[in-house]
Amino acid sequence: MSFEFMNPIGEILSRPALGALARHTEAPIEVRRLLASSAARLTDSSMVIEEEFHPFKDVGESRVRNPLPQPDVLHAIRSLIEEVRVTGFGPNAARFFGLLGAVMIDLSGTEAQKERVQGWVDAGLTACFAMTDRGGPLAHQWLSEISTNTPPRLTVDKVWSMNANRSDFGIMIVRQGKSMVMAPVLVPPEEFAKAETSQSGPAFLDGHLPLGDVKLTIEEASSDWVLRTGGPISSKVFLSLARPFLIQALVAHARWLEENGRLRLDTTAAAALEFLSQAARNQSAKPYFDKHSEDQAMALKWVANETWLHLVVNGLVPGQDDARDLISLSKMEGSSYRCFFEIYQRNKRFRDVAA
Numbered sequence: 529m530s531f532e533f534m535n536p537i538g539e540i541l542s543r544p545a546l547g548a549l550a551r552h553t554e555a556p557i558e559v560r561r562l563l564a565s566s567a568a569r570l571t572d573s574s575m576v577i578e579e580e581f582h583p584f585k586d587v588g589e590s591r592v593r594n595p596l597p598q599p600d601v602l603h604a605i606r607s608l609i610e611e612v613r614v615t616g617f618g619p620n621a622a623r624f625f626g627l628l629g630a631v632m633i634d635l636s637g638t639e640a641q642k643e644r645v646q647g648w649v650d651a652g653l654t655a656c657f658a659m660t661d662r663g664g665p666l667a668h669q670w671l672s673e674i675s676t677n678t679p680p681r682l683t684v685d686k687v688w689s690m691n692a693n694r695s696d697f698g699i700m701i702v703r704q705g706k707s708m709v710m711a712p713v714l715v716p717p718e719e720f721a722k723a724e725t726s727q728s729g730p731a732f733l734d735g736h737l738p739l740g741d742v743k744l745t746i747e748e749a750s751s752d753w754v755l756r757t758g759g760p761i762s763s764k765v766f767l768s769l770a771r772p773f774l775i776q777a778l779v780a781h782a783r784w785l786e787e788n789g790r791l792r793l794d795t796t797a798a799a800a801l802e803f804l805s806q807a808a809r810n811q812s813a814k815p816y817f818d819k820h821s822e823d824q825a826m827a828l829k830w831v832a833n834e835t836w837l838h839l840v841v842n843g844l845v846p847g848q849d850d851a852r853d854l855i856s857l858s859k860m861e862g863s864s865y866r867c868f869f870e871i872y873q874r875n876k877r878f879r880d881v882a883a
């Protein structure tokens with residue numbers, strides 16, 4: 529076994545992520561170092577105690593490939609990314625996440641649900657997407673739930689959802705009864721108006737992006753509000769499709785910050801931005817969902833998170849608010865720990881024990 533740099537544990541543990549990305553884009557040494565350092569730092573107790581640190585095996589090509597839908601709204605997302613390059617992410621963030629919401633409805637809504645949402649959007653209404661639950665990160669801790677009786681009772685207790693305190697309707701991810709199966713539920717404007725909402729913390733991105741908490745109980749909800757098309761895999765397909773576009777938008781934002789003298793790039797950050805830009809475009813161009821897609825999307829987010837943190841901890845971002853924004857971008861849609869841990873869980877049994 530040969531190591532290119534002196535962090536053998538980090539190098540082994542970052543391999544599945546880099547291997548997944550290398551299926552379309554090979555990472556430069558700067559990015560491999562960045563991820564290996566992060567992996568060594570994020571190694572948790574059970575890993576360090578139980579791991580024998582055998583190298584991971586390449587898991588080979590996927591036998592099953594499902595074509596990825598390419599909804600029309602992706603064109604609008606691509607042109608918005610161009611706009612972020614000119615004006616930064618802040619003024620475009622609400623529209624960007626609105627478009628991602630449209631992708632989600634397109635993937636998991638019935639024709640009737642799509643029409644209903646289109647009507648609200650045409651009337652100028654905006655939505656929030658609320659996943660983070662006040663109860664905690666694990667499914668059994670979630671307080672938000674839709675009951676299985678008729679009519680169902682809907683309980684929502686969500687925190688930190690973008691624009692939730694100024695939205696007109698919502699997509700709420702809730703548990704279905706006592707099961708651990710999650711479902712997105714469309715809360716219509718007349719019901720969302722009854723929710724208790726409040727802003728959580730100061731807004732991000734020059735005041736453009738507030739996060740909000742949402743609390744709501746509806747005794748007589750409708751099972752018609754649940755987005756079921758595509759089954760449970762549709763949320764994985766959605767995240768695999770959406771994350772690379774988010775990364776492209778964030779890279780455009782970082783370049784805009786640099787042009788405006790709000791961050792400096794060192795060799796590592798410059799190489800990482802270049803890689804992220806290329807890898808995110810290659811990932812978005814992949815026309816199918818397969819066994820590598822989730823790892824690829826999470827690996828991309830992990831590299832992005834570490835790039836924003838690298839900029840902050842190396843003193844390359846002088847402004848405190850910009851530093852707070854970049855740290856926050858390293859948490860939203862999957863922190864480094866979440867990305868690292870999920871990729872590890874999916875790959876830990878594929879090892880080269882002889883090596």
Ligand SMILES: Cc1cc2nc3c(=O)[nH]c(=O)nc-3n(C[C@H](O)[C@H](O)[C@H](O)COP(=O)(O)OP(=O)(O)OC[C@H]3O[C@@H](n4cnc5c(N)ncnc54)[C@H](O)[C@@H]3O)c2cc1C
Nearest residue numbers: 657658659660665688689690856859860861862863865866
């Ligand atoms: C700007 C911004 C926008 C957001 N927008 C939304 C939104 O629109 N909708 C929404 O639903 N949510 C939103 N969020 C919330 C965001 O998605 C959360 O930060 C997230 O849900 C927490 O997720 P995580 O699992 O990735 O992270 P983490 O907070 O990293 O962790 C999850 C769990 O893992 C544990 N853990 C973390 N690190 C380690 C470690 N090193 N070792 C062992 N255990 C560890 C933690 O204790 C925790 O239990 C937003 C957040 C931000 C900052």
